[in-house]
Amino acid sequence: MPELPTLAQVAAAAGVSPATASRVLTGSVRVTTSTRRQVHDAISRLGYVRHRAPRGGSGRRSDLTVAVVVCEPAQRLFTEPFYARVITTTEEVLAAHGIPLTVMTAASTASTVTTPQLVSGAVDGVLLVGARDRHPLVVTLAASGIPVRSVGRPPDGVELPYVDMDNYDGGKQAAEHLLLGGRRAIAAIAGPPGLPASRDRLEGFIGTLTQAGMAGVPVAYGDFTHSSGVHAAQWLLRRMPHLDAIFAASDVMAAAAVQTLRRAGRRVPDDVAVVGFDDAPVARRTSPTLTTVRQPVEELAALAARLLLGSMGAEPGAAKHAGGNPTLPTELVVRESA
Numbered sequence: 001m002p003e004l005p006t007l008a009q010v011a012a013a014a015g016v017s018p019a020t021a022s023r024v025l026t027g028s029v030r031v032t033t034s035t036r037r038q039v040h041d042a043i044s045r046l047g048y049v050r051h052r053a054p055r056g057g058s059g060r061r062s063d064l065t066v067a068v069v070v071c072e073p074a075q076r077l078f079t080e081p082f083y084a085r086v087i088t089t090t091e092e093v094l095a096a097h098g099i100p101l102t103v104m105t106a107a108s109t110a111s112t113v114t115t116p117q118l119v120s121g122a123v124d125g126v127l128l129v130g131a132r133d134r135h136p137l138v139v140t141l142a143a144s145g146i147p148v149r150s151v152g153r154p155p156d157g158v159e160l161p162y163v164d165m166d167n168y169d170g171g172k173q174a175a176e177h178l179l180l181g182g183r184r185a186i187a188a189i190a191g192p193p194g195l196p197a198s199r200d201r202l203e204g205f206i207g208t209l210t211q212a213g214m215a216g217v218p219v220a221y222g223d224f225t226h227s228s229g230v231h232a233a234q235w236l237l238r239r240m241p242h243l244d245a246i247f248a249a250s251d252v253m254a255a256a257a258v259q260t261l262r263r264a265g266r267r268v269p270d271d272v273a274v275v276g277f278d279d280a281p282v283a284r285r286t287s288p289t290l291t292t293v294r295q296p297v298e299e300l301a302a303l304a305a306r307l308l309l310g311s312m313g314a315e316p317g318a319a320k321h322a323g324g325n326p327t328l329p330t331e332l333v334v335r336e337s338a
Contacts, residue, residue: 013042024140036139043143064312066094066305067102067123071130071137074105080224080252081280082297086129086151089301097309106137125312127151127304128160133194149308151301153196153325161311162325163304167197170293170330171204174247174275177291177332179212183245183273187218189232189257191249201249201277218243222253229256237264244272245338251276255286258337273338288336295330303328 011021016035024039068090070076070083077083091101102123125147131138133155141148142160150162178186188205191198202219209217220235222228229248233256236243246261248254254276258268266272268288276283279294303326 010039010042013045014038036136040139040143064099064124065102065122066090066099066125066127066308066312067104068127068129069104069106069137071106071128071132071135073107077103077105081282082224082250082278083129085297086301089298090127090305093302093305093309099309106135125149125308127308128154130195131155131158131160132192147308147311149304149311151304153200155194155196161307163300163307164325164327165197165295165300166327166330167200167295168204170277170295170332171201171206171247172208173204173330173332174277174293175205175208175212177334177338178245178247178273178275179209181245181273181338184214185240185243186214186245186247187220187236187240187243189229189236189246189248189253190219190221191253192223193221198249205247222249224250224252226252226256229253230260233257233260237261237266245274246272247275247277249277251278251280251283251286251290251292254290254292254337255282258286258288258290269336269338275338279333283333283335286337291335291338292333293330294333296328300328 007021008018011018014021014035016039020035021039021042024036068087072080072083077087087101087103094101123146126141127149128138128141129151131150131152131154135155138154138158138160142154142158148160150160153162153164154160175186186209188202190202193199206217206219218236218239220232222232229250229252232248232253233246236246237260246254246257248257254274258274261268261272261274268274274290276290276292277295278297279292283290283292307324307326
């Protein structure tokens with residue numbers, strides 16, 4: 001049986017010192033992006049797997065620990081409904097197996113605090129939420145050997161198993177609905193461009209409008225918060241005073257757009273139709289109620305948690321599916337706003 005590659009061999013293949021290779025694996029900020037990429041390329045070529053200290057105990061499920069890691073600042077956990085829904089569902093799945101859940105946040109600037117805890121053997125599996133481009137924790141986890149399942153497609157070039165929604169088709173459905181409603185002066189409020197789900201929603205939306213002969217659709221970018229939705233809607237109204245439809249990549253931003261339009265004297269949906277994305281509780285509380293694209297958040301989180309448990313050996317029935325990357329369908333829900 002061939003010997004597994006060592007960290008020293010990885011360092012030699014990457015042309016760096018073992019200390020530098022070690023800093024890459026622990027997410028240190030004292031490593032340049034190019035060096036980090038060299039080390040991870042070497043890890044991939046050699047098939048290096050980080051050795052983890054053995055856990056005490058009998059190996060029963062009650063000895064396992066899973067962390068949900070949200071790649072956002074901590075305050076977003078309390079303002080973004082999506083994260084609360086993911087965490088609640090994940091906790092229910094794990095509780096049925098007697099496995100405790102740890103919740104951690106890891107904004108890019110704070111990843112040096114989070115990363116060592118995750119790669120040192122403190123947890124047995126990680127459910128990663130909101131993985132973005134160039135996030136140092138994401139590439140470190142991909143090379144760590146720890147069982148990881150991403151909730152949502154990870155950034156391009158990062159090999160992590162995931163469960164996703166069909167965000168592209170969701171954006172497409174929103175565009176088709178607005179076109180069928182006779183809307184022609186259409187704009188979009190997109191999410192963060194570094195988030196794959198945001199890009200997919202926007203590409204599905206813009207691509208459908210382009211095929212219908214609508215080029216140069218104005219796009220404002222937000223971060224899924226109410227305030228960013230307000231600023232984006234204000235910018236669109238200045239850029240396109242006669243717009244008659246807005247697609248927002250989250251219901252929170254869509255609700256903010258409705259509020260902004262009302263303050264500007266524009267009626268929804270008579271003057272401007274608004275379509276959101278999520279089917280979060282706010283969609284039913286907004287006046288008028290929001291037409292939106294429903295994403296099955298609870299189903300997504302439950303499936304991701306079960307597949308993670310399968311890769312950890314804690315749910316044998318899920319293990320045979322643990323290598324796939326399921327994509328769940330989205331669905332347009334028509335209410336009053338469009």
